[in-house]
Amino acid sequence: MKEYNPKELEPKWQNNWREHNFHRTDKDENKQKFYVLEMFPYPSGKLHMGHMRVYSIGDVLARFLRMRGYNVLHPMGWDAFGLPAENAAIEHGVDPGRWTASNIAAMKEQQEALGLSYDWEREVTTCKPEYYRWNQWLFLLFYKNGLAYKKKAPVNWCPSCQTVLANEQVVNGECWRCSSEVAPRELEQWFLKITAYAQQLLDDLKLLDGWPQRVRVMQENWIGRSEGTDIIFTVQETGDELTVFTTRPDTLFGVTYMVLAPEHPLLNKLLAGNPREAEIRKRVQMMCRESEINRTAADAEKVGVFTGAHAVNPVNGEAVPILVGNYVLMSYGTGAVMGVPAHDQRDYLFAREYNLPVRLVINSPHTDLQADPLAEAYEDPGVLVNSGQFNGLPSEEGARAITDWLISCGKGAYRVRYRLRDWLISRQRYWGTPIPIINCPSCGPVPVPEEDLPVLLPTGVSFTGKQQSPLADHREFLEVPCPHCGGKAQRETDTMDTFFCSSWYYARYADPKQDQLPFSREEAGYWLPVDQYIGGIEHAVLHLLYSRFFTKFLFDQGMLKVQEPFQRLLAQGMVYKDGAKMSKSKGNVVTPDEIIARYGADTGRLFILFAAPPEKDLDWSDQGVEGSYRFLRRVWRLFQQHRDLFPPAGGAAFTRTGEDGSLPPLGKEEEELRRACHATVKKVTVDIGERFNFNTAISAIMELVNALSNYLNASTAGQKEQYRPLLREVMETLVMIMAPFAPHISEELWRDCGRHSSVHQQAWPAYDPRFLQVEEVEVVIQVNGKVRGRIRVPASTAEEELLEEARGHEKIQPFLAGKEVKKIIAVPGKLVNIVV
Numbered sequence: 001m002k003e004y005n006p007k008e009l010e011p012k013w014q015n016n017w018r019e020h021n022f023h024r025t026d027k028d029e030n031k032q033k034f035y036v037l038e039m040f041p042y043p044s045g046k047l048h049m050g051h052m053r054v055y056s057i058g059d060v061l062a063r064f065l066r067m068r069g070y071n072v073l074h075p076m077g078w079d080a081f082g083l084p085a086e087n088a089a090i091e092h093g094v095d096p097g098r099w100t101a102s103n104i105a106a107m108k109e110q111q112e113a114l115g116l117s118y119d120w121e122r123e124v125t126t127c128k129p130e131y132y133r134w135n136q137w138l139f140l141l142f143y144k145n146g147l148a149y150k151k152k153a154p155v156n157w158c159p160s161c162q163t164v165l166a167n168e169q170v171v172n173g174e175c176w177r178c179s180s181e182v183a184p185r186e187l188e189q190w191f192l193k194i195t196a197y198a199q200q201l202l203d204d205l206k207l208l209d210g211w212p213q214r215v216r217v218m219q220e221n222w223i224g225r226s227e228g229t230d231i232i233f234t235v236q237e238t239g240d241e242l243t244v245f246t247t248r249p250d251t252l253f254g255v256t257y258m259v260l261a262p263e264h265p266l267l268n269k270l271l272a273g274n275p276r277e278a279e280i281r282k283r284v285q286m287m288c289r290e291s292e293i294n295r296t297a298a299d300a301e302k303v304g305v306f307t308g309a310h311a312v313n314p315v316n317g318e319a320v321p322i323l324v325g326n327y328v329l330m331s332y333g334t335g336a337v338m339g340v341p342a343h344d345q346r347d348y349l350f351a352r353e354y355n356l357p358v359r360l361v362i363n364s365p366h367t368d369l370q371a372d373p374l375a376e377a378y379e380d381p382g383v384l385v386n387s388g389q390f391n392g393l394p395s396e397e398g399a400r401a402i403t404d405w406l407i408s409c410g411k412g413a414y415r416v417r418y419r420l421r422d423w424l425i426s427r428q429r430y431w432g433t434p435i436p437i438i439n440c441p442s443c444g445p446v447p448v449p450e451e452d453l454p455v456l457l458p459t460g461v462s463f464t465g466k467q468q469s470p471l472a473d474h475r476e477f478l479e480v481p482c483p484h485c486g487g488k489a490q491r492e493t494d495t496m497d498t499f500f501c502s503s504w505y506y507a508r509y510a511d512p513k514q515d516q517l518p519f520s521r522e523e524a525g526y527w528l529p530v531d532q533y534i535g536g537i538e539h540a541v542l543h544l545l546y547s548r549f550f551t552k553f554l555f556d557q558g559m560l561k562v563q564e565p566f567q568r569l570l571a572q573g574m575v576y577k578d579g580a581k582m583s584k585s586k587g588n589v590v591t592p593d594e595i596i597a598r599y600g601a602d603t604g605r606l607f608i609l610f611a612a613p614p615e616k617d618l619d620w621s622d623q624g625v626e627g628s629y630r631f632l633r634r635v636w637r638l639f640q641q642h643r644d645l646f647p648p649a650g651g652a653a654f655t656r657t658g659e660d661g662s663l664p665p666l667g668k669e670e671e672e673l674r675r676a677c678h679a680t681v682k683k684v685t686v687d688i689g690e691r692f693n694f695n696t697a698i699s700a701i702m703e704l705v706n707a708l709s710n711y712l713n714a715s716t717a718g719q720k721e722q723y724r725p726l727l728r729e730v731m732e733t734l735v736m737i738m739a740p741f742a743p744h745i746s747e748e749l750w751r752d753c754g755r756h757s758s759v760h761q762q763a764w765p766a767y768d769p770r771f772l773q774v775e776e777v778e779v780v781i782q783v784n785g786k787v788r789g790r791i792r793v794p795a796s797t798a799e800e801e802l803l804e805e806a807r808g809h810e811k812i813q814p815f816l817a818g819k820e821v822k823k824i825i826a827v828p829g830k831l832v833n834i835v836v
Contacts, residue, residue, distance in 0.1 A: 004636035006600025010744040014112055022758070023074070023117045027526050031071035035527050036062045037506055039535030039543075040077045040124075044084065045103035047110045049575040049582055049608070049620065050536070052592045056605045057572060057614050057694070058534050059116045063740035064688045066117075067764040073527050074117055075509040077124035078104050081132075081498045086431045089463040096431045097459070100127055110592060114601045115743045117760075122512045126501035127431070131508065133454035134518035135500055136436040138550075140447050141557065143437075147193040150445060153424055154263050154288070154330075157185035173289040184263070184288040189426040190435055190494060194549045198223055198418045201548055210568030212615070215540045222541045224332075224419025229403045231338070232411045233258065233311040236319045240266055242311055245333040245417055248343065249406070250399040253387040254361035255318075256351065257339040258311040259304060259325040262287040264335045267324060270309040280305050280324070287326040295326050302327045302350050314411040315402065316388065323354070331421045341377065348377040361386045362395055423546065425497040430461060430470045432495030440482035440489040449483055455491065469493050502543055503550040506530050506565055518559075525561040533566035540571065570692060573617040575608075582620070590620055602742035603629040609694040609741060632745055635705055635738070638731075639749050642712060645720065645727050646754045670723050673711050674771050677730045680704040681767040684737045694741070701737060708734065728753070733765045780831040781806045783815040799826050806832040 017023065027033075038058040041051060062074040078100075085096035104125065111118065124131055142148040156170050160180035170182050194201075202223045205216045228247035235242055242258070260267055262284045271277045283305050287295070294300055303326045310319040320339075327346075328337050341351035341358045351358055362382040363369050369378055370385065381395035390398050406412025426435070434455040436448035448455055458477045461470040471477055471493040482489040504518065511523035535543075544566070551565040574581055577588040595604040607628040612618040666674065680700045687697035708730055712720070720727060732753050739746035739759045750759035774795050779802065781789040789811035793802060803824055806812060812834070819836035826832050 001637070001640045004633045004745070006602060006744065007597075009748045010113070010115065010596075010600055010602070013744045013747045014115060016747075017117075018112070021121070022760075023119050024121055025071065025073050025119045027523065028071045029526075031069065033073065033527060034065045034070040034532075035073045035530045036065070036532050037073075037075065037509070037530045037534070039533070039539065040079050040502070040505060041107065042082055042084070043078050043080055043100055043103040043107055045106050047107055047592050049590060049592065050572075052114065052595075052604060053575055053608050053614075053618065054534055054536070054572050055111065055114060055116050056608055057570065057692075058532075059114075059605075059743075060609065060688065060694060060740040061532060062117055063743060063760055064764070066760065067736070067739070067762060068689070069763065073122075073509065074119060075122040075124075075512075076111065076116070076118040076120070077122075077505060077509070078107075078126065079498065079502050079505075080104065080125050080127035081432045081495075081501060083429060083431070086429055086463065089431075093463075095459070097127065113596050114592065114605065117743070122509050124505055124508050124512055126433075126498075126505065129454045129456055130515075132433040132501070134508070135433040135496060136448070136453050136455060137450065138504065138518060139496070139500075140436060140450065142192055142553070143447055145553075145557075147196060147553070148190065149193065150188055150190050152186045153189040153191075154184050155187050155189070156182050156289075158182055170289070173286075182289060184285065187426075187428075189424050190437075190492075191422040191424050191426075192549075194423045194546070195418060195420055197549050197552050198420050199225070200552055201420075201545065204548070204552075204564060207564055208566075208569070211566075212569065212571055215537070215544070215569060215571060218540045219545055222420060222545065226417050226419075228415060228417070229399070229406065230334070230413045230415045231406060232314060233338075234314070235266070235270065235322070236310040236312050238269060238309070240269065242266065242322075242336055243334045244336045244338045245415060246338060248340070248399065249402045249412075250384060250387075250393075250395045251340040251343045251361055252313065252315050252338075252402055253384075253390075254340040254342050254359045255313055255320055255338045256341060256357040256359055257320050257354075258322045259328050259337050259339060259350075260307070260322060261328040261330040261335040262324050262326065263330040264324070267307070270307045270322065274308040276308070280307065284324055287324070290326060292329055292331065296329065300327070302346065302353070304350060304354055314406065314409065321356070325350075332419055333417060342374055343377055343379055345377040345379065348374070359386060423497075423499075423549075425500055426494040427497055428469045428493075429495050430457070430463070432498060433500065434471070435492040435494050435496060437492040438480055438482060438489045439492060440485065440487060442487055443482055443484045443489075445492075446482055446484050446489070452483075469495075471495075499542060499546050503546040504554070506533075506547070507551075507554070507560065521559055521561070524559070528560060529562045529564055530566045532568045532570065534570045534572060537571040544569070570614060572614050573612065575618050575620060577620040579619075595625065599625060599629045600632075600744070602632060602745050606632065606698065606742055610698040611695065613695055614692055631702060631705070632742060634709075635734070635749070636745065638705070638709055638712070639752050642720075642727070642731070643752060645724055645731065646752065664722055666723070666726065669711060669715070670726055672774075673707060673730060674726060675774060676704055676707040677733055678767040678771040681733060681737060681765050682772065685764070685767070688740065698741060701734070701741075704730075704734060735759055736762055736765050777829045779806070779829065781809060781812055782831060782833040783812065784835055785833060788812055788815055795829060797828075799828055802826060802828065803832060806834065 036058050038054050062072050066072045080100050085100050088094045088099045089096050126132060139148055158175040158180055160178045173182055174180060175182055202220060202225055205220060208216055226247055228245055229249040231244050231246060233242045271280055274280065304323040307322050307324055309322045311322050312319050339347045339351065341347040341356065342360045343362055358374060360369055361384060362378060363385045364378060364382050384390050384393045384398040390401055393401060403412055403414060434457060436453060436455050438446045438448060440446050458474050461474055463470060478490050480489055480491055507519050507524050507528060510527040511519035514520055547565045551560060552563055554560040555563045577590060580586050580588060582589045592604060603625060607625045610628060611624055683700040684697040687693040735746050735749045735753065736759060746759050776792050777795050779791050779793055780787055781791060789809050791805055791809055793805060803826060816836060821834060821836055823835040
């Protein structure tokens with residue numbers, strides 16, 4: 001008997017699929033399309049188990065849907081720009097392009113070894129000019145529509161490396177590379193005006209009913225719509241206006257201090273001449289070095305420093321101290337907040353720390369809070385007190401009345417604000433898409449003409465790690481004539497955030513060879529939206545939000561027919577081992593290569609899909625992998641031991657049972673086997689296609705193997721011959737429903753069934769409801785919720801008869817003796833619970 005040898009059969013079938021271009025997909029108007037997409041990876045050089053999990057999920061769905069008759073687009077590519085390639089150039093003297101290409105080749109080889117059914121003719125690589133040319137084209141489209149602009153923005157600057165650092169490259173206020181102290185600096189930066197689509201991005205979340213609720217909530221919070229009032233205070237010492245935004249204008253009379261963000265543009269003027277100016281500036285710099293995440297964390301210390309200046313409240317003329325605080329962000333609201341400690345708990349704690357007054361201006365409608373000092377902030381609605389002419393008004397009415405009064409005085413306005421900020425896309429790096437702008441001393445920023453795209457990244461640049469960007473030192477790249485006046489000018493040396501590349505790649509897959517546009521409206525119109533998108537929860541906001549923004553913009557430009565890029569979203573869980581996320585530092589990494597080498601790709605796929613539902617975290621189990629391998633070997637042996645049931649390769653197809661009256665009538669065991677087969681087909685069909693419960697689908701397949709094995713072991717040679725058509729049907733059905741999960745062994749077993757064509761080109765088996773009926777069912781009997789016995793009864797047993805059978809069962813009688821039966825709960829065909 002031939003042994004199961006995945007090292008032999010898996011490369012065999014991978015080569016077969018490759019040679020026949022098996023997974024190529026073309027537009028077919030006669031079929032319903034389905035676009036399955038896993039988030040494309042950064043080419044780091046090695047796949048990890050998270051990759052294996054997400055790719056296996058997508059591949060099962062793609063293979064299943066092809067067998068269901070859909071025209072399935074299932075592409076793959078590479079998010080190939082980014083800092084790691086540049087770091088490799090600095091540390092090892094490796095060209096970023098060659099480093100990236102080598103990694104892509106290695107990872108593609110790993111993906112093919114997993115048996116993933118990608119259409120490689122649609123492969124996209126974002127660092128290739130044929131892709132990033134269209135990044136530049138799209139940037140210019142944003143620019144022409146007023147949605148790309150340049151302005152000064154604060155950055156993290158390393159004076160030693162002479163470069164800008166991303167927030168994640170600043171560790172404890174120091175450069176991650178050289179440990180120099182990082183200083184804040186303002187640089188001219190390019191932005192995309194995503195805020196122009198803020199309300200539409202928020203409103204259209206209701207269209208995404210195929211997305212996890214938690215992802216929609218995360219996007220809603222990130223966009224952060226707030227309705228409130230802009231209020232204009234005046235700086236007492238300088239006369240400057242200072243605008244704050246608040247959602248509680250009803251508390252305006254309770255303002256006892258003001259806090260500015262350390263980046264606030266007015267701060268320099270306020271500090272000028274202050275005897276403590278140097279000390280305050282040093283503390284401000286320390287605040288600026290903290291990340292926004294740390295500054296706004298719930299448990300972070302709230303630090304404030306008095307500037308020496310005061311703000312005059314427009315509603316009562318009172319001057320209150322202006323402080324600078326670490327918890328106020330320039331990127332949200334106006335960069336200034338009014339402190340109302342009586343009615344905001346954060347403000348209350350801050351006021352107590354810095355001995356600032358607490359003034360009650362909203363009284364509880366239930367308890368008079370004016371009698372005693374507040375022990376905590378009162379944040380609920382109430383009635384205005386200590387608020388001049390507005391005393392006695394309910395909070396909501398008072399908020400409107402105060403805002404209207406401010407408007408009449410020219411000191412306020414109703415305002416809707418968003419937490420969402422415009423997207424800073426400038427990166428002072430080499431390995432990214434060059435921004436297609438030429439800076440002319442006479443004409444200002446000038447777009448590169450479309451006919452001159454792409455602006456190519458120069459090769460042979462020098463990486464020292466000590467310059468802002470190698471592009472700034474590359475004269476051939478830098479120095480160009482102005483497209484408008486012909487005078488001397490310089491190219492923009494910033495490159496684009498890599499999120500720009502990933503914000504539209506799903507549309508490029510629809511038309512990857514297009515050389516006149518990023519994609520044709522016709523091709524994109526056929527394939528988009530992506531019907532099922534699969535990737536990690538870590539991309540819930542930025543990548544997914546940017547992709548939605550791009551899609552809406554391209555819809556408005558008439559390039560796309562859809563306003564949302566992804567119909568359904570699956571955020572798969574993490575892979576853990578020994579209770580921790582796999583990482584080299586913890587020494588708990590298992591690689592796909594190791595699993596493939598020892599057990600084969602089918603085993604790895606089967607385990608990673610069986611171990612947990614796809615959206616849940618998965619605990620790696622070596623024993624679980626062994627179990628999946630044993631299962632595949634068992635299926636293999638089952639077919640090897642009963643090859644005589646099948647004709648030689650290419651033999652005539654059999655007639656499915658129940659379709660030909662000439663077939664012998666089935667006995668009880670045969671009917672039960674047929675029922676198990678059809679029930680399994682139904683469950684696997686529903687679990688893959690509707691529920692994404694791959695683990696329960698695999699469990700059902702395993703149960704069918706048990707039923708088939710038990711029958712074959714118990715049946716005689718005469719039975720096997722007599723019921724050969726039934727057995728062939730069950731065994732071929734088993735191979736077909738296994739095929740999406742374990743594509744290699746299924747392909748081999750399909751040939752063992754005497755078939756020439758691929759199992760993956762077969763129509764998905766259908767189930768017949770007539771064959772799902774059972775003659776007998778096992779009913780559990782409980783007494784007060786505890787199982788006390790089981791009975792087998794005809795499936796058609798009426799409820800009254802079932803209750804009588806249960807009460808009369810010999811194992812149940814002792815639990816009922818001398819007891820009063822209060823209630824009987826019956827679930828026909830499943831259980832009876834007698835409450836005594």
